[in-house]
Each structure stands twice: as structure tokens, then as C-alpha cells.
Amino acid sequence: MSRRADLEAVAQRNWPWYALAWIFPLLLLVYIAIERVSARSTVSETILVLTFFLSFSLTQVPRFLGRANFYETAVLGMLVPFFIWVIGAVASSVLFLLLGS
Numbered sequence: 001m002s003r004r005a006d007l008e009a010v011a012q013r014n015w016p017w018y019a020l021a022w023i024f025p026l027l028l029l030v031y032i033a034i035e036r037v038s039a040r041s042t043v044s045e046t047i048l049v050l051t052f053f054l055s056f057s058l059t060q061v062p063r064f065l066g067r068a069n070f071y072e073t074a075v076l077g078m079l080v081p082f083f084i085w086v087i088g089a090v091a092s093s094v095l096f097l098l099l100g101s
Contacts, residue, residue: 020055027051
């Protein structure tokens with residue numbers, strides 16, 4: 001079995017533990033976009049910080065349960081959210097450039 005197949009199996013088996021970490025970059029981008037077009041804050045930064053720590057703490061649960069090793073936890077809990085952030089940031093920047101905001 002290849003490392004990619006192992007990673008996919010771990011992701012399928014443990015996706016609920018990683019889901020918030022995968023969604024968090026998109027939530028943060030939405031918050032930044034709202035802040036960019038609106039003068040007032042709609043979500044407290046405290047909630048964002050707590051959500052950040054909760055989401056990345058939850059990614060450690062499969063490792064503590066012995067259902068994922070360090071490599072799989074690092075890729076699924078850190079690299080995947082980072083790549084989601086990069087893709088979302090580039091897409092939102094292009095969108096703001098096109099819309100002229």
C-alpha cells in the first residue's frame with residue numbers, strides 16, 4: 001500500500017477530527033473579506049482564536065487514539081489547511097482585484 005493510499009484511508013477514517021481544521025481557513029477568509037468591505041466587525045477575534053485552537057487540537061485526537069501517525073497528522077492537520085488557505089487567499093485576492101474592492 002502506498003503512502004498516499006494510507007493517507008487517504010486515514011482521512012476517510014478520521015475526517016470528523018480534521019473537518020474543522022479544513023474549514024477554518026475558509027471561515028477566516030470570509031471574516032477577512034467581511035472586514036475588508038465593512039467598517040464594523042461582525043465576529044469577535046476571540047471566537048476566531050478559540051476556533052483556531054480547538055480545530056487544531058482536534059486534529060491530534062486520531063494520533064492519541066493510535067489511528068494516525070505523526071506524518072499523517074501533520075499532513076492532514078497542518079498541510080491540507082495551509083493549502084486550502086493558499087488557494088482561498090489567491091482566489092479571494094483575484095476576486096477583489098476583479099471587483100475593484
